């Protein structure tokens with residue numbers, strides 16, 4: 001089987017259990033991003049794949065070939081794994097020019113000089129660093145060095161490319177450009193990419209799949225869309241989304257495949273296959289909330305607590321009592337006075353419901369796993385589009 005398969009990987013540093021029974025399958029051609037907060041084990045996973053760290057237990061297979069078998073004490077050396085790695089600290093040769101750094105991997109393979117030149121120039125062009133080709137790393141900014149490191153990794157056209165926070169030293173504008181560039185490269189080269197980041201926007205933008213880690217546990221592996229729309233538990237929901245998702249605690253009653261939730265947002269009815277154990281938490285993205293300065297039938301009345309214009313969008317903090325704040329994101333500029341009453345609406349099918357005790361996403365029972373169904377009836381708020 002092609003691709004990278006990690007099975008029941010356990011890694012300890014002294015007595016600290018860092019990777020816990022990790023199972024992950026990275027398909028050939030995937031752009032798989034390992035995402036999670038600092039210290040959750042992303043880099044360690046990448047280092048296990050490359051052979052820079054050996055796990056105590058588990059099996060790693062790359063393109064059908066066993067590279068690690070913990071039980072047998074077998075660990076294939078990094079050079080035998082057919083991988084190419086770019087670190088956060090780019091590790092360029094200081095005594096070589098940019099051109100020679102990028103050419104290095106090709107020259108040791110005894111490729112003809114003219115072919116090396118064409119390939120290196122191509123890679124430099126792709127990374128937009130052609131004009132620095134005669135400079136030494138010490139004469140480049142951090143961002144330029146990072147681009148040289150990526151050029152050096154792609155020039156050999158590896159089947160598998162491992163990237164550890166490769167854009168972390170770039171300024172915001174360049175990072176955006178490089179994201180687009182990496183995405184294009186992935187499509188063009190058809191390389192399998194394993195990418196580490198703690199930046200969820202980067203993960204959502206680039207990946208074909210995202211694996212979410214918390215404290216050495218793999219919590220969810222899915223497409224960016226499913227991760228964003230149906231975070232499997234409340235930790236993932238809290239981590240994904242910028243600005244942060246709104247959480248609203250609610251009481252709930254279960255009856256015949258439906259739960260009626262009662263919260264400061266009124267009463268909402270959602271289908272579900274299993275009754276939650278007690279209270280639930282509703283999760284609503286700020287961009288799903290529409291606000292109207294005029295009364296909307298079924299709209300939820302809230303007052304404006306703060307207004308945060310951010311150029312292309314405006315963020316509002318809204319409240320019922322001044323304690324719990326609901327964040328709403330409106331595209332464009334909108335100014336509303338503090339304390340003004342507004343009416344809030346949102347599409348019910350975009351609300352995720354979590355069991356408050358377990359933090360797990362409540363099954364909605366529409367035959368699509370945990371994906372929510374079509375809009376459910378709403379008792380307290382009849383939700384629709386809003387206008388100003």
Ligand SMILES: Nc1ncnc2c1ncn2[C@@H]1O[C@H](COP(=O)(O)OP(=O)(O)OP(=O)(O)O)[C@@H](O)[C@H]1O
Nearest residue numbers: 013018036037038039040041042043044045197198
């Ligand atoms: N060589 C080491 N010796 C001891 N502990 C280590 C070693 N390398 C990593 N750790 C610990 O293992 C845990 C996971 O580290 P890892 O670098 O994989 O996290 P990460 O998710 O990549 O974090 P970041 O986003 O901050 O780079 C951390 O608690 C870290 O302190």
